[in-house]
Amino acid sequence: MIHPSYISLIGRLLLGLIFMMSGFQKVADPGGTQVFMQAMGITWATILFYLGAIAIELVGGVSLLLGLWSRIGAFLLVLFMIPTTWIFHSNFGDPNQTIHFMKNLAMVGGLLYVYVYGPGNLSIDAGMQPAITTTDLAAMNKVVNQ
Numbered sequence: 245m246i247h248p249s250y251i252s253l254i255g256r257l258l259l260g261l262i263f264m265m266s267g268f269q270k271v272a273d274p275g276g277t278q279v280f281m282q283a284m285g286i287t288w289a290t291i292l293f294y295l296g297a298i299a300i301e302l303v304g305g306v307s308l309l310l311g312l313w314s315r316i317g318a319f320l321l322v323l324f325m326i327p328t329t330w331i332f333h334s335n336f337g338d339p340n341q342t343i344h345f346m347k348n349l350a351m352v353g354g355l356l357y358v359y360v361y362g363p364g365n366l367s368i369d370a371g372m373q374p375a376i377t378t379t380d381l382a383a384m385n386k387v388v389n390q
Contacts, residue, residue, distance in 0.1 A: 260305045
């Protein structure tokens, strides 16, 4: 059986990769991305939303990939995904858009899992946790066993 730490790492990497690729795609085609945004009804402050989407996707993606401030990154990506999913994938008459809508809901589910349970042991976040010393452990046992 594969150790849960490795499974958590793989899940985090796969989630982060989606956002990194999406952010880099927006950087590579700024005009196309902004035209698409305008076609979907974002007609004001398009450049602001464009830059914000890139920042959130890249920062959130790196956060997940490295496991650095991953709970914050996951939370920001959830906040980003809610309006994004509704604005860009709510044409339920189009089966393709329905699939994208459901895919985004599944991604939000994965992000919520990272937010609640953390990035796992194979992460920078885990390495930054203070180690429990024997005196701390003894104190904890005393409190637990009262």
